[in-house]
Amino acid sequence: MPDGQAVVARLxxxxxxxxxxxxxxxxxxxxxxxxxxxxxxxNGAGKSTAVNLLLGLLAADAGEVSVFGRPPSSRAARLGTGAMLQSAGIPDRLRVGEVLALVRSYYRDPRSVADCVALAGLDGLLERPYRHLSGGQQRRVQFALAICGRPRLLCLDEPTTGLDIEARQGIWRAVRELVAGGSAVLLTTHYLEEAEALADHVAVIDRGRMLAQGSVAAIRAHVAQRRIRCVSVLDADAVARWPGVRQAERDGELLRIVADVAEPVVRRLLAADDRLHDLEVQRAGLADAFLELTRTPQQEAA
Structure with missing residues (x-):
């Protein structure tokens, strides 16, 4: 862990x-x-339980949970923590501006309304009743409430579910800005590309146990496979039978291949099709590593 990155919370x-x-x-x-x-x-791996322990919403049966070196249920821990959970419980008759003003009033030095609006993308929504917002707009309001107290620890449980691409990228920009300011962010997400885009550190859990943790690159290194894509007339079923090829499929004019090692497969492709072009080779992504790490013995035997 690089120097200067203090531990903010710990299980x-x-x-x-x-x-x-x-x-x-x-x-x-x-x-x-x-x-x-x-x-x-x-689902069911224990992600939300871990978040709820850090927020003091649940007590651990065993072990230690600390936030800023204190119990997570302490006043100091709560005031320094922001959270965006999958359910919000916001009074839906209030206007967005009223909800924001209420939550900001809990903090001694809250983030300005203008900053909250800019970070969460709430332009034009402050006068709207919360219940009249779309699901995606409500998620953006929930994000604004989570960050309005300038949290040193921000817990985001599936924060971009229901958001369109533009709104999702806006949340990503805001998270990066908060992290640049020194906040610690815990992110749970089913969008693996989101974790790959944002995470400095990845922890993969299954049935409440840690399977692997490290940088995105370290987690991806659990899978040595390479993805090959090219425009080729070769038969996908025939290529799938080549040594070292795990999968080959056709997507229109594109041939998509998953291989243990790229170089021998690429050489054979070029030798077999002299008109092959638009060749790309990529390493396995975070999604591939996640699937490999969480594969059950029954799946491996199938």
């Missing part, structure tokens, strides 16, 4: 059970100032 050996279900099982996770940590896992 240490955290466990939580709901009846017969072990939601978290000895999870260790540290969140650092000036860094986005993306917590990835399938």
């Amino acid at each position: 240490r050996g955290a466990s939580k059970r709901y009846g017969g279900t072990q939601a978290l099982d000895g999870l260790d996770l540290s969140l650092h100032a000036g860094q986005v940590t993306s917590l990835l896992g399938a």
Whole structure:
């Protein structure tokens, strides 16, 4: 971890059970100032439970949970933390400006209304009743409420669900600005391209246990496969049977290949089709690594 990136929040050996279900099982996770940590896992992996422990909404059955070195339920921890969860509970009869003014009043030095509007993309919405907003607009209001107190720790649980591409990219820009100002951000998302675009650190969990964590590059390194794309007349089924090829499929004039090692496959492609062009080779992405890490023994045997 680079010098100067202080630990803002930590789960240490955290466990939580709901009846017969072990939601978290000895999870260790540290969140650092000036860094986005993306917590990835399938539904039921324990992501929301981890977020709720850090917010003081749940108590761990075992292990330690701290925010700014204090219990997450303490006043100091709560005032320094912002959260955007999957459910909001906002009074829907209030106007957006009224909701924002109410939440800003909880803090000693809140972010200005103008800054909240700019960061969350709320232009033209302050006079609108919350209940009359679209789902995407409501998510942007929820983001504004999460950041209005200048949080040192920001927890974002699936923040861009329901947003169009432009609004999603606006949230991404705002997150980068907050991180540049020293905030620690915990991001859970099912959009792997979102984690790849934003995260400095990635943690992959499954059934409450840590499977792998590190930089995006370190997580991607768990999968050595390469993706090859080209315009070719070669038969995809025939290419799929070549040594080292895991998958080959046709997408119009494009031939898409997943290979263990790119070089021998590329050489054979060029030898087999002298009209081949628009050749591209890419390493496996975060989504490929995530699927590989979370693959069950039954899936591996299939």
